[in-house]
Amino acid sequence: MTRANKNPTERKAEFITAAEELFLEKGFENTSVDDIVARVGVAKGLFYYYFSSKEALMAALADRYLDEIDALIHKAMDEEGLTALQMLNKLSPSQVVISGRSREVMKLFHHERNQAFHLMMEERAQKILVPALERIVSKGCEEGIFHTEYPHETSVAMVAMFTALKRSVMVEDDPQRWNRFLAVSRELLERLLDARPGTFSEFLMNLPPKGECPKKLN
Amino acid sequence: MTRANKNPTERKAEFITAAEELFLEKGFENTSVDDIVARVGVAKGLFYYYFSSKEALMAALADRYLDEIDALIHKAMDEEGLTALQMLNKLSPSQVVISGRSREVMKLFHHERNQAFHLMMEERAQKILVPALERIVSKGCEEGIFHTEYPHETSVAMVAMFTALKRSVMVEDDPQRWNRFLAVSRELLERLLDARPGTFSEFLMNLPPKGECPKKLN
Amino acid sequence: MTRANKNPTERKAEFITAAEELFLEKGFENTSVDDIVARVGVAKGLFYYYFSSKEALMAALADRYLDEIDALIHKAMDEEGLTALQMLNKLSPSQVVISGRSREVMKLFHHERNQAFHLMMEERAQKILVPALERIVSKGCEEGIFHTEYPHETSVAMVAMFTALKRSVMVEDDPQRWNRFLAVSRELLERLLDARPGTFSEFLMNLPPKGECPKKLN
Amino acid sequence: MTRANKNPTERKAEFITAAEELFLEKGFENTSVDDIVARVGVAKGLFYYYFSSKEALMAALADRYLDEIDALIHKAMDEEGLTALQMLNKLSPSQVVISGRSREVMKLFHHERNQAFHLMMEERAQKILVPALERIVSKGCEEGIFHTEYPHETSVAMVAMFTALKRSVMVEDDPQRWNRFLAVSRELLERLLDARPGTFSEFLMNLPPKGECPKKLN
DNA sequence: GATGAATGAGAATTCATTCAT
DNA sequence: TATGAATGAATTCTCATTCAT
Numbered sequence: 080m081t082r083a084n085k086n087p088t089e090r091k092a093e094f095i096t097a098a099e100e101l102f103l104e105k106g107f108e109n110t111s112v113d114d115i116v117a118r119v120g121v122a123k124g125l126f127y128y129y130f131s132s133k134e135a136l137m138a139a140l141a142d143r144y145l146d147e148i149d150a151l152i153h154k155a156m157d158e159e160g161l162t163a164l165q166m167l168n169k170l171s172p173s174q175v176v177i178s179g180r181s182r183e184v185m186k187l188f189h190h191e192r193n194q195a196f197h198l199m200m201e202e203r204a205q206k207i208l209v210p211a212l213e214r215i216v217s218k219g220c221e222e223g224i225f226h227t228e229y230p231h232e233t234s235v236a237m238v239a240m241f242t243a244l245k246r247s248v249m250v251e252d253d254p255q256r257w258n259r260f261l262a263v264s265r266e267l268l269e270r271l272l273d274a275r276p277g278t279f280s281e282f283l284m285n286l287p288p289k290g291e292c293p294k295k296l297n
Numbered sequence: 298m299t300r301a302n303k304n305p306t307e308r309k310a311e312f313i314t315a316a317e318e319l320f321l322e323k324g325f326e327n328t329s330v331d332d333i334v335a336r337v338g339v340a341k342g343l344f345y346y347y348f349s350s351k352e353a354l355m356a357a358l359a360d361r362y363l364d365e366i367d368a369l370i371h372k373a374m375d376e377e378g379l380t381a382l383q384m385l386n387k388l389s390p391s392q393v394v395i396s397g398r399s400r401e402v403m404k405l406f407h408h409e410r411n412q413a414f415h416l417m418m419e420e421r422a423q424k425i426l427v428p429a430l431e432r433i434v435s436k437g438c439e440e441g442i443f444h445t446e447y448p449h450e451t452s453v454a455m456v457a458m459f460t461a462l463k464r465s466v467m468v469e470d471d472p473q474r475w476n477r478f479l480a481v482s483r484e485l486l487e488r489l490l491d492a493r494p495g496t497f498s499e500f501l502m503n504l505p506p507k508g509e510c511p512k513k514l515n
Numbered sequence: 516m517t518r519a520n521k522n523p524t525e526r527k528a529e530f531i532t533a534a535e536e537l538f539l540e541k542g543f544e545n546t547s548v549d550d551i552v553a554r555v556g557v558a559k560g561l562f563y564y565y566f567s568s569k570e571a572l573m574a575a576l577a578d579r580y581l582d583e584i585d586a587l588i589h590k591a592m593d594e595e596g597l598t599a600l601q602m603l604n605k606l607s608p609s610q611v612v613i614s615g616r617s618r619e620v621m622k623l624f625h626h627e628r629n630q631a632f633h634l635m636m637e638e639r640a641q642k643i644l645v646p647a648l649e650r651i652v653s654k655g656c657e658e659g660i661f662h663t664e665y666p667h668e669t670s671v672a673m674v675a676m677f678t679a680l681k682r683s684v685m686v687e688d689d690p691q692r693w694n695r696f697l698a699v700s701r702e703l704l705e706r707l708l709d710a711r712p713g714t715f716s717e718f719l720m721n722l723p724p725k726g727e728c729p730k731k732l733n
Numbered sequence: 734m735t736r737a738n739k740n741p742t743e744r745k746a747e748f749i750t751a752a753e754e755l756f757l758e759k760g761f762e763n764t765s766v767d768d769i770v771a772r773v774g775v776a777k778g779l780f781y782y783y784f785s786s787k788e789a790l791m792a793a794l795a796d797r798y799l800d801e802i803d804a805l806i807h808k809a810m811d812e813e814g815l816t817a818l819q820m821l822n823k824l825s826p827s828q829v830v831i832s833g834r835s836r837e838v839m840k841l842f843h844h845e846r847n848q849a850f851h852l853m854m855e856e857r858a859q860k861i862l863v864p865a866l867e868r869i870v871s872k873g874c875e876e877g878i879f880h881t882e883y884p885h886e887t888s889v890a891m892v893a894m895f896t897a898l899k900r901s902v903m904v905e906d907d908p909q910r911w912n913r914f915l916a917v918s919r920e921l922l923e924r925l926l927d928a929r930p931g932t933f934s935e936f937l938m939n940l941p942p943k944g945e946c947p948k949k950l951n
Numbered sequence: 952g953a954t955g956a957a958t959g960a961g962a963a964t965t966c967a968t969t970c971a972t
Numbered sequence: 973t974a975t976g977a978a979t980g981a982a983t984t985c986t987c988a989t990t991c992a993t
């Protein structure tokens with residue numbers, strides 16, 4: 080009836096956004112194509128005009144997250160003349176993207192149903208984060224501020240550690256725990272990288288205002 | 298047609314085993330009750346004679362894993378007069394259980410589908426592992442061999458770290474990487490717990506024979 | 516295979532009609548959604564495109580009957596300046612609707628299975644018929660042509676009486692019994708309402724042509 | 734395990750009683766053979782040793798009710814020298830049996846699910862009650878205390894009337910309504926049978942103590 | 952008489968996908 | 973671009989019934 084004939088790019092984005100909302104609300108496996116088109120307010124057939132399958136939509140959504148991380152990585156790595164420490168600080172917000180984009184989102188992510196999507200995200204994120212981290216760690220070793228023979232494994236460990244800590248902190252909405260999380264993160268980093276005490280005093284600093292949990296990122 | 302009338306306990310185990318195999322092959326969400334009964338070679342109704350629902354079977358399978366971990370925890374904690382280090386060594390095989398029970402399993406776990414089940418396992422395992430680890434770490438601090446102000450967070454980080462490392466190592470079948478994994482594990486532990494070099498020279502020792510990847514556990 | 520893409524309203528009606536036929540043939544509980552779609556000649560999914568559940572279809576069918584009765588009630592009650600007797604005459608065809616819509620239907624209703632549906636219909640019909648009848652009876656008392664202290668109970672009794680009589684008459688296809696039914700009905704009404712002999716000489720008159728059983732109503 | 738090897742007749746009765754209870758609790762269609770054997774506390778196979786099918790059990794239960802009514806009928810009809818009025822009084826408790834055996838039972842019968850069973854009972858009861866009533870009515874006409882040209886139809890109407898009235902009264906537990914029911918019943922009887930006022934002053938008298946709803950019958 | 956494991960035909964419902972318009 | 977009716981295979985679960993022991 081109402082034929083808007085929207086811009087294809089916008090329409091596609093509309094689908095992705097609707098899907099994202101629904102995944103968070105109802106869980107990934109519980110969101111049907113019917114739900115998605117209902118939210119967008121269009122007919123079912125249109126979905127298949129834009130996406131070859133439900134999986135394709137899923138991939139597009141994942142890419143949206145990964146693009147954010149990619150941007151952070153390039154921001155951290157591409158600028159000339161940065162030290163390893165400066166790179167690391169620039170990369171640190173990626174943790175928020177990985178774990179979920181806000182407290183609200185996180186709570187929902189924790190809901191059993193979203194795990195499949197969440198894990199997919201984590202794995203894909205790690206695949207691009209770990210190599211970047213590895214290069215930073217290696218660089219830091221050359222600079223003499225980090226010391227390790229295993230930059231790869233240490234990077235893997237770092238990402239996993241932070242993801243787990245973030246997860247355990249964010250389920251509850253306690254600013255105390257968040258402060259503690261910052262302190263713990265810095266200390267564990269120092270230890271893993273065998274860095275001088277105080278090296279990471281600014282790590283995760285640029286994240287949320289002190290004493291508060293992170294809100295939206297964008 | 299053919300009526301075997303097996304021992305109920307065995308039958309139940311047969312279902313669980315068939316389900317485990319299928320979950321690994323096809324993924325959890327993609328394994329139907331039909332698949333399971335087909336593999337066991339019985340009629341569909343029998344499944345619901347033994348399990349009230351598909352979820353109940355899943356829970357039974359999860360319990361099978363968790364029971365192993367529980368046993369390890371009790372073995373580590375219940376014996377009188379153990380030092381924190383001895384406890385830790387006894388607890389270390391739990392990592393294998395958490396990450397999956399063998400290389401074969403691991404490869405399959407990687408199949409995108411099993412993530413929901415895998416994540417469920419990891420979460421449940423962490424819920425019982427982390428507190429145990431926390432007690433060991435605290436005890437080690439009292440003994441003066443570990444040093445940290447954050448035993449809880451450090452425990453969370455340790456479990457996550459090992460799980461991730463194990464995962465990244467096991468996907469490929471390289472004995473080299475396995476040795477490297479052992480070395481890395483020990484070093485990271487030393488650093489995280491601020492322990493004397495060499496403290497963990499026997500950590501994960503009792504696991505698989507040197508230079509080999511772990512096979513089945515039992 | 517063949518895609519007809521019918522008008523939704525027609526399709527919905529097709530389902531309801533098919534269901535009605537099948538309920539009468541096989542009984543309500545014994546009619547499966549499979550049966551219904553087979554009769555309509557469409558795929559199973561289409562059923563759930565139009566009805567949220569089997570119960571919803573049932574409700575839609577019941578409404579079809581109740582709408583007829585509702586129409587009769589309004590026809591009887593809404594017109595200005597009618598006497599109680601005139602109202603009663605206008606309401607009388609409702610009996611046919613309640614007991615089933617034709618001899619054919621009635622025979623089938625007798626098939627043990629349809630009882631659940633039939634009873635549901637009777638109950639719902641009584642819920643709307645009895646109050647209407649009660650008002651008419653009360654009005655007749657005021658007019659001085661009926662006499663009773665119990666308009667409610669008398670109404671209940673009347674509906675039940677007619678339903679039972681209709682049922683016992685209709686199972687067999689005997690015009691004699693039908694004439695007799697008319698005579699009995701009028702006499703019983705006179706007695707129950709303590710009305711003058713001959714008061715109901717036109718009651719049920721407008722129904723089927725004398726000496727014949729009622730066919731379809733519409 | 735526990736082999737009681739009960740008396741077959743008792744066992745059969747046990748099944749019927751269990752089924753009756755379950756029908757009232759869960760509804761007829763919702764009671765499975767599994768439920769029944771669980772309540773009796775025996776294995777499933779035993780059910781089929783005593784009853785050839787679920788329907789057979791159902792029939793046996795119905796017979797139990799009908800036997801009660803049969804007994805009442807014979808009590809009313811077989812004694813020598815009774816007047817029609819006396820017979821009618823003796824038959825009156827059958828209403829209670831038809832409508833259900835007690836208030837509790839009645840409430841449950843009203844539950845939507847039991848309708849199939851209830852209606853089956855009503856139909857079967859009417860099949861034996863109506864002829865008995867008809868003979869009484871005819872006899873009363875001969876005696877000159879009743880007057881009607883339609884003893885059969887009047888009997889049908891009477892049974893239906895009472896069943897409906899009873900139903901509408903019993904759902905609520907109001908002694909007022911019960912007294913009213915008695916008064917209404919007597920008046921309607923007088924009118925239907927064109928009997929002298931006061932003829933039925935003792936009708937339904939022998940039922941429950943005045944001013945109370947009926948409890949169990951036996 | 953009694954057990955309970957095993958059967959298997961169906962039941963209702965869901966949903967990704969297709970396609971005529 | 974857009975619609976929405978139509979598809980149909982798959983899924984979970986139920987339950988009366990059978991039969992070896």
